[in-house]
Amino acid sequence: MLMIPTLIGVTAVIFFTMALAPGGFQGETAAEGGDRTEGVDARIRRNYFNKRYGLDEPAVVQYLRWMNLISPFGFKTSNDVEFTAEERAAVGQLTADAVELGGIGDRRRVRDIIIALAQYRDLDLLATVEETLPLFTDRDELLAMFARFDSDLPESSERFATELADLEERGNEAAIRSFLIFELELESGRRARVLFERGPWFKMPSLGETLGREPVLDRIKRAVPVTLLLNVVSVPVIYLIAVLSGIYAGRSRGGKFDVLSGLFFIILWSLPTVWVGVMMINFLTNNQYINWFPLAGLSSPEAAEWPMLPRWGGEEGFIPGWLLDRTWHMVLPVICLSYGGFAVLSKLARGSILENISADYARTARAKGVSDRDVLFRHVLKNSLLPLITVFVSILPALFAGSVVVERIFSIPGMGYMGIEAAFAKDRDLILGTALIASILSLSCFLLRDILYAIVDPRVSYE
Amino acid sequence: MSDAKSPSSPASKQTPSVPPPGAAPMDIANRYARRTYMARILLDVIGRPAAIVGLFWIAVMVFFAVFGPLVATSHALIARTADGSLVFPVWDYITPVDFTLIFGSLATLAIFLCKLTPRLALVVAVWGLTTAATALAAWTKAEPRTIVGIGISPVAVAVILSVLAVAAGGYATWGRRTAGGVLVVLLPVILGFAAQKPSVGIELFDSSRQRLAEGEFVWARFAPVPFSPQDRMRDTREDKRFQPPGTPHLVLSRVDTAGEERAVIKEWSHIMGTDRNGHDLASRLIHGSRVSLTIGFIATGIAVVIGVVIGALMGFFSGWVDLLGMRLVEIFGAIPVIYLLILVAAVYDRNIYLMMVIIGLTGWVGYATFIRAEFLKLRQVDYVQAAIALGVPLRLVLMRHMLPNGITPVLVSASFGVAGAILTESTLSFLGLGLPPGEPSWGGALNEAVGAGEVYPWIVILPGTMIFLTVLAYNLVGESLRDAIDPRTTRAA
Numbered sequence: 001m002l003m004i005p006t007l008i009g010v011t012a013v014i015f016f017t018m019a020l021a022p023g024g025f026q027g028e029t030a031a032e033g034g035d036r037t038e039g040v041d042a043r044i045r046r047n048y049f050n051k052r053y054g055l056d057e058p059a060v061v062q063y064l065r066w067m068n069l070i071s072p073f074g075f076k077t078s079n080d081v082e083f084t085a086e087e088r089a090a091v092g093q094l095t096a097d098a099v100e101l102g103g104i105g106d107r108r109r110v111r112d113i114i115i116a117l118a119q120y121r122d123l124d125l126l127a128t129v130e131e132t133l134p135l136f137t138d139r140d141e142l143l144a145m146f147a148r149f150d151s152d153l154p155e156s157s158e159r160f161a162t163e164l165a166d167l168e169e170r171g172n173e174a175a176i177r178s179f180l181i182f183e184l185e186l187e188s189g190r191r192a193r194v195l196f197e198r199g200p201w202f203k204m205p206s207l208g209e210t211l212g213r214e215p216v217l218d219r220i221k222r223a224v225p226v227t228l229l230l231n232v233v234s235v236p237v238i239y240l241i242a243v244l245s246g247i248y249a250g251r252s253r254g255g256k257f258d259v260l261s262g263l264f265f266i267i268l269w270s271l272p273t274v275w276v277g278v279m280m281i282n283f284l285t286n287n288q289y290i291n292w293f294p295l296a297g298l299s300s301p302e303a304a305e306w307p308m309l310p311r312w313g314g315e316e317g318f319i320p321g322w323l324l325d326r327t328w329h330m331v332l333p334v335i336c337l338s339y340g341g342f343a344v345l346s347k348l349a350r351g352s353i354l355e356n357i358s359a360d361y362a363r364t365a366r367a368k369g370v371s372d373r374d375v376l377f378r379h380v381l382k383n384s385l386l387p388l389i390t391v392f393v394s395i396l397p398a399l400f401a402g403s404v405v406v407e408r409i410f411s412i413p414g415m416g417y418m419g420i421e422a423a424f425a426k427d428r429d430l431i432l433g434t435a436l437i438a439s440i441l442s443l444s445c446f447l448l449r450d451i452l453y454a455i456v457d458p459r460v461s462y463e
Numbered sequence: 464m465s466d467a468k469s470p471s472s473p474a475s476k477q478t479p480s481v482p483p484p485g486a487a488p489m490d491i492a493n494r495y496a497r498r499t500y501m502a503r504i505l506l507d508v509i510g511r512p513a514a515i516v517g518l519f520w521i522a523v524m525v526f527f528a529v530f531g532p533l534v535a536t537s538h539a540l541i542a543r544t545a546d547g548s549l550v551f552p553v554w555d556y557i558t559p560v561d562f563t564l565i566f567g568s569l570a571t572l573a574i575f576l577c578k579l580t581p582r583l584a585l586v587v588a589v590w591g592l593t594t595a596a597t598a599l600a601a602w603t604k605a606e607p608r609t610i611v612g613i614g615i616s617p618v619a620v621a622v623i624l625s626v627l628a629v630a631a632g633g634y635a636t637w638g639r640r641t642a643g644g645v646l647v648v649l650l651p652v653i654l655g656f657a658a659q660k661p662s663v664g665i666e667l668f669d670s671s672r673q674r675l676a677e678g679e680f681v682w683a684r685f686a687p688v689p690f691s692p693q694d695r696m697r698d699t700r701e702d703k704r705f706q707p708p709g710t711p712h713l714v715l716s717r718v719d720t721a722g723e724e725r726a727v728i729k730e731w732s733h734i735m736g737t738d739r740n741g742h743d744l745a746s747r748l749i750h751g752s753r754v755s756l757t758i759g760f761i762a763t764g765i766a767v768v769i770g771v772v773i774g775a776l777m778g779f780f781s782g783w784v785d786l787l788g789m790r791l792v793e794i795f796g797a798i799p800v801i802y803l804l805i806l807v808a809a810v811y812d813r814n815i816y817l818m819m820v821i822i823g824l825t826g827w828v829g830y831a832t833f834i835r836a837e838f839l840k841l842r843q844v845d846y847v848q849a850a851i852a853l854g855v856p857l858r859l860v861l862m863r864h865m866l867p868n869g870i871t872p873v874l875v876s877a878s879f880g881v882a883g884a885i886l887t888e889s890t891l892s893f894l895g896l897g898l899p900p901g902e903p904s905w906g907g908a909l910n911e912a913v914g915a916g917e918v919y920p921w922i923v924i925l926p927g928t929m930i931f932l933t934v935l936a937y938n939l940v941g942e943s944l945r946d947a948i949d950p951r952t953t954r955a956a
Contacts, residue, residue: 009794017803017821018810266942270935272886274893275927278909282918289918401801405890409913419802420894423809431809435802443797 003447010439011070014432015063070436216433219418224437227414230406231399234334235392238341243388245342246349251376253354261346269343273336273402277409280332294329336406341395348391352384359383386456393449397442504871507947508940517939524933528753529568532561535688535746537668539675542683552671553686563594564753668694689731690743692750692903705919708736708744736921739911744921747903748929754904755933758819758888759881765823767877770830771870775861777831778838778869788831796828800887808896815898818891822884829880830873837869871948878941882934889930905930 249258283289356362357380365375404416415434422430508514527534538553570589668691674680710733735745777788800822807821841847850860891897892906908926912919
């Protein structure tokens with residue numbers, strides 16, 4: 001249960017690290033995300049982010065808002081209103097109409113705009129649809145609506161009017177419509193302020209939306225399995241090699257193998273993953289040198305249509321199959337991820353075997369005439385592996401960290417790749433969400449470790 | 464303080480091998496026994512071949528980090544002009560930071576070589592004063608910047624730090640005439656230097672070469688690597704990008720002699736080739752060593768200080784302090800540092816100091832748990848109980864009696880921590896989230912090997928080798944330290 005305050009602490013650290021940035025989040029975004037850095041456009045854009053993320057409020061309030069958003073228990077806010085089937089249909093109709101009008105761009109934007117408008121004005125969605133539809137053609141009505149909305153951004157509507165007039169003069173219909181849509185979108189962002197719909201109760205936790213208006217949770221749901229797959233495959237590889245070499249090193253203590261493998265593993269451990277990855281990419285996937293492995297991704301583009309297992313014959317000849325293709329793609333990333341773990345684990349395995357091999361029970365067994373081999377494999381090994389089992393949970397967080405680089409180098413769409421993309425795009429919710437999920441993953445690893453400790457070693461109790 | 468730590472630590476490791484001045488000749492066993500626990504450990508470490516190799520490489524890197532601006536620069540180190548006077552063109556391009564590092568290191572070395580008595584105090588004083596001088600020199604140029612919401616200039620921070628350092632040095636040297644005298648002599652010298660330092664305008668990398676070519680310099684000595692890391696000037700070739708090692712860099716006379724081709728005055732070669740932008744790779748690697756080493760030292764320094772303080776409090780007081788501390792440990796242990804750094808890179812300006820602070824602030828967990836465990840054991844030990852019973856102030860109990868006996872495991876993990884911080888920095892720079900673009904760093908150089916379209920083996924291999932060797936060096940030292948303090952292995956050996 002102590003996990004919950006810990007988790008809250010983690011969220012606080014992550015959030016305040018971000019919120020305390022000089023100039024705040026929006027300054028950066030306005031400067032680099034927008035086309036123009038100065039003038040009204042930048043100000044509108046900044047305002048948009050201010051409203052969307054509540055950046056004009058104190059950091060603590062922002063934090064509470066974000067906590068409310070991500071926690072499964074809390075106030076239901078206007079950002080996650082459920083819609084009925086008719087409302088959805090109406091929005092769909094509207095979107096279709098709007099697209100037919102041309103110059104609209106993204107359907108999702110239109111839908112968002114209308115939903116936001118409906119929420120803001122406490123109107124029925126159907127009514128809003130009916131009301132909004134003519135706005136795409138009727139200019140005065142739209143201006144009037146903005147006049148009603150706009151209390152804190154006067155220059156927006158002024159500029160809006162002048163630019164609209166300018167566009168109309170030139171008679172560019174498509175441009176006018178996209179301009180309207182842009183204004184409406186800004187408006188929707190500004191109106192997407194949290195409205196507390198009802199009291200604190202259980203709800204679906206949400207991680208917010210990406211800049212492209214896609215729920216962050218969806219993105220993460222797609223990315224996490226990829227990262228987990230990489231890591232889960234790496235763990236047995238690490239174990240197999242580390243335990244084997246640990247056994248032999250422990251057996252021939254001080255011998256050649258012990259010293260050499262120790263040195264070898266410390267060298268492996270010091271090899272930076274970035275460098276190994278880059279070397280692999282450059283020398284093993286390149287036509288100039290050896291082109292054995294695929295360059296990027298987790299599967300070939302055509303692999304989705306392939307059967308699971310390799311198949312010969314047929315008109316296409318040999319088809320590698322989905323499984324083989326996936327394995328082939330994962331060879332280099334998994335090597336990259338796992339070589340660093342050998343060193344730590346084999347040292348642990350060696351130490352644990354040494355400890356047990358000189359223990360009383362092992363000596364007794366040997367005294368009773370059990371062969372060395374049997375002592376090692378039947379008595380010592382079992383007991384020495386116990387601590388190693390629990391270690392695997394604590395190397396998982398390290399693997400997550402390592403997979404950031406590996407995913408980036410091999411262009412694998414996992415958590416790390418997503419996080420870096422988000423950092424470059426300055427996508428606030430996505431960055432926060434990624435960091436949060438990564439923390440939850442490593443926290444649950446700690447929890448699992450503690451449970452495993454208690455299971456494998458009855459002497460440990462948490463009472 | 465942390466500034467003072469970096470260059471002195473390799474030197475301080477050598478101190479135990481020097482017999483204390485004035486000590487009567489004794490047999491080795493006796494001398495060995497009289498040393499403190501720490502000194503014995505260090506002596507043991509220095510005797511191990513792996514540690515020697517590691518320390519040697521670290522020393523080489525420290526040398527590059529300190530003297531990089533003199534080892535790899537486009538400007539002539541010394542030149543004689545046509546009218547016969549000697550000039551030092553490189554001096555104009557030594558930044559205040561370079562000056563602090565070079566001067567401070569030389570002074571530290573001198574202090575150790577001349578065996579001036581209150582060594583630590585002198586070293587601290589010298590570093591404090593040089594930092595102060597740097598701050599003074601930078602005073603006019605620096606613009607105040609906003610750090611964490613407070614308008615504060617880096618110069619002010621530097622001044623505060625250096626005043627603290629000088630105060631500490633002065634406190635320790637109080638009443639010692641040697642140190643006082645040295646301080647009095649050094650003060651005007653350094654301040655004078657700082658005042659003389661002209662501000663750097665636009666850096667023209669070709670200026671020395673051209674002056675040599677045009678005969679303005681009769682004779683000039685250039686650095687071993689005669690290119691600055693940002694030197695993108697090309698004298699002859701149109702395209703200097705991704706040139707293989709050994710490509711010559713020709714300097715032509717600007718003046719057409721008798722309508723002929725411009726004469727080749729001198730040629731240097733890019734010994735390690737050039738990178739994507741035509742920078743000399745060797746120069747960038749040499750200058751990158753400073754970034755890596757400072758991040759390693761300072762981030763680990765911050766982490767160790769925080770970890771030791773929190774761990775000591777937790778271990779000594781236990782009870783609710785311990786409980787609270789353990790929660791903090793859990794929180795910071797659960798945060799994936801790399802994701803936090805990605806987040807920081809997204810919202811803050813690219814800044815090496817911020818990176819150090821973040822790595823330091825998240826890395827203290829291990830040290831805290833080590834110290835806590837040691838202190839929990841130590842506070843039951845007789846001599847600590849005796850000290851408490853005697854009414855020794857808490858500060859002294861903690862600092863003088865407990866800390867020196869509990870800090871060795873921290874030392875081990877600190878040397879691994881430096882390696883880890885260097886890895887983190889190079890990883891971030893590799894991802895493009897580290898240093899500002901254009902700054903030389905090993906990770907950044909490695910990044911150029913990706914997506915270049917073609918394989919340039921020197922770009923792939925060389926920067927990675929630097930990271931690898933440095934990390935390996937720290938790991939070797941750490942491993943030796945661990946073996947040295949581990950009673951099981953010492954008995955076996």
